[in-house]
Amino acid sequence: MNTPPSARVSFGQTEINWDKLDKRRFYVVGAGLFTGVTVALYPVSVVKTRLQVASKEIAERSAFSVIKGILKNDGVPGLYRGFGTVITGAVPARIIFLTALETTKISAFKMIAPFELSEPTKAAIANGIAGMTASLFSQAVFVPIDVVSQKLMVQGYSGHAKYTGGIDVATKIIKSYGVRGLYRGFSLSVMTYSPSSAAWWASYGSSQRVIWRFLGYGGDSDAKTAAPSKSKIVLVQAAGGIIAGATASSITTPLDTIKTRLQVMGHQENRPSAKQVVKTLLAEDGWKGFYRGLGPRFFSMSAWGTTMILTYEYLKRLCATED
Numbered sequence: 314m315n316t317p318p319s320a321r322v323s324f325g326q327t328e329i330n331w332d333k334l335d336k337r338r339f340y341v342v343g344a345g346l347f348t349g350v351t352v353a354l355y356p357v358s359v360v361k362t363r364l365q366v367a368s369k370e371i372a373e374r375s376a377f378s379v380i381k382g383i384l385k386n387d388g389v390p391g392l393y394r395g396f397g398t399v400i401t402g403a404v405p406a407r408i409i410f411l412t413a414l415e416t417t418k419i420s421a422f423k424m425i426a427p428f429e430l431s432e433p434t435k436a437a438i439a440n441g442i443a444g445m446t447a448s449l450f451s452q453a454v455f456v457p458i459d460v461v462s463q464k465l466m467v468q469g470y471s472g473h474a475k476y477t478g479g480i481d482v483a484t485k486i487i488k489s490y491g492v493r494g495l496y497r498g499f500s501l502s503v504m505t506y507s508p509s510s511a512a513w514w515a516s517y518g519s520s521q522r523v524i525w526r527f528l529g530y531g532g533d534s535d536a537k538t539a540a541p542s543k544s545k546i547v548l549v550q551a552a553g554g555i556i557a558g559a560t561a562s563s564i565t566t567p568l569d570t571i572k573t574r575l576q577v578m579g580h581q582e583n584r585p586s587a588k589q590v591v592k593t594l595l596a597e598d599g600w601k602g603f604y605r606g607l608g609p610r611f612f613s614m615s616a617w618g619t620t621m622i623l624t625y626e627y628l629k630r631l632c633a634t635e636d
Contacts, residue, residue, distance in 0.1 A: 329629040331415035339632040343411070344404050346624050351403060354617050356392035359383070362466045365573045365605045366473070376608055395465030398479035402458030410451040411625075414514070418443035433526075436518035444514030448507040456502050457495035460486070460576045467577050501572035501587060509565040513618060516557035524549050547623060554622040558615030566610050567603035570594070 360379045383391040421439035430438070461482045467473045476482045486494040528549075530541065541549075574590045585593070594602035 329633045331419060333633055334415075334629060335632045335634050339628065340408055342631060343407070343625075343628050346628055347403070347407055347621070348400060350617070350620050350624055351400065352396075354620065355396055355399065356380075357612060357616065359392055359394060359466045361610050362463050362573055362577075365570045366467050366577050394468065395462030395479070398458060398462045398465065398482075401479075402454055406451045406454040406458065409454060410447045413450040414443050414447035417446040433519040433522040436522050437515040440518030441511040441515030445507045445511035448510035449503065452499065452503055452506065455506075456499050457483075459502065460495055460497055463573060463577050473577060498572045498575040501568060501575065505565050505568040505572050509561045509569075509614075512564050513557045513561040513614070516560040517553045517618075517622065520556040521549055521553040524552055547626075550622055550626055551619050554619030555615050557622075558618040559611060561618075562607065562611040562614040566607045569610065570603050570605050 360376050360383075363379050363383075364376065380392075387394075418439055421442040422435065425435055425438055428435075461479050464473070464482045465476060465479060468475045476485070483495065486497075490497075525541075528541075528545075571587055571590050571594070574594075575585075575587060594605075598605070
């Protein structure tokens with residue numbers, strides 16, 4: 314394979330680079346696989362969002378109470394509010410994200426190759442740069458979808474307005490604020506998701522190398538070591554996903570809470586600014602207010618990240634071209 318030396322794993326080829334993928338199959342099969350993952354994990358996003366926007370008077374202070382309330386009032390469909398909007402925008406957003414991720418990762422590995430860095434450090438830097446770049450590119454599509462879906466997630470909850478669907482939300486936002494209304498919280502989204510994506514991919518890339526070395530792979534002795542089995546590769550990738558989720562959620566939950574509150578505000582004339590949202594959170598709960606929904610967010614990022622990365626790696630194996 315024409316793989317940069319720093320991008321190779323010396324214990325056996327466990328990474329499939331962008332130039333070795335059947336792109337058409339990758340996008341088509343990937344759309345189906347990731348849609349299935351979204352169906353499974355979407356309710357966690359709904360619960361996390363409701364926890365973040367709940368007013369001080371709302372009694373629901375735990376994920377369990379939120380789930381219980383949703384099921385009581387709306388049944389299982391309540392856990393999928395805004396799902397249609399998310400799925401509609403998810404496909405183009407993921408195409409942009411994954412394309413930018415893979416192409417940037419290759420360039421980043423080449424860029425840092427001359428430096429005398431350890432393999433985990435190189436992986437962290439290259440994956441981090443790729444994750445941040447991919448997030449920046451995908452925000453143009455993702456933010457409007459995020460704004461609309463989050464309003465649907467919290468409609469009728471804690472004083473929030475009700476809508477007939479995603480189109481109704483978008484129409485009312487554009488009527489009140491123009492297209493810029495769909496990009497409410499864009500700066501905070503970039504500030505939240507770009508570092509989150511960078512932290513996630515950096516942690517994932519470096520933790521794998523560390524785990525492999527702990528298991529006896531890596532270093533000069535690799536030539537005498539048998540290549541890891543597929544099951545072992547999957548377990549290491551899953552562990553990397555969990556570590557990445559824990560790292561990213563811990564770092565970015567405060568910004569995500571502020572961003573979510575800004576995005577779900579109603580159409581009133583004097584909507585609060587980010588500074589005012591911060592003051593409100595501090596007044597209501599102190600600093601812990603910024604970590605509302607940390608449990609669901611951690612679970613979401615770990616579960617989504619682990620499931621996504623295993624699906625992603627499986628997808629790349631399915632779409633790998635023959636040498």
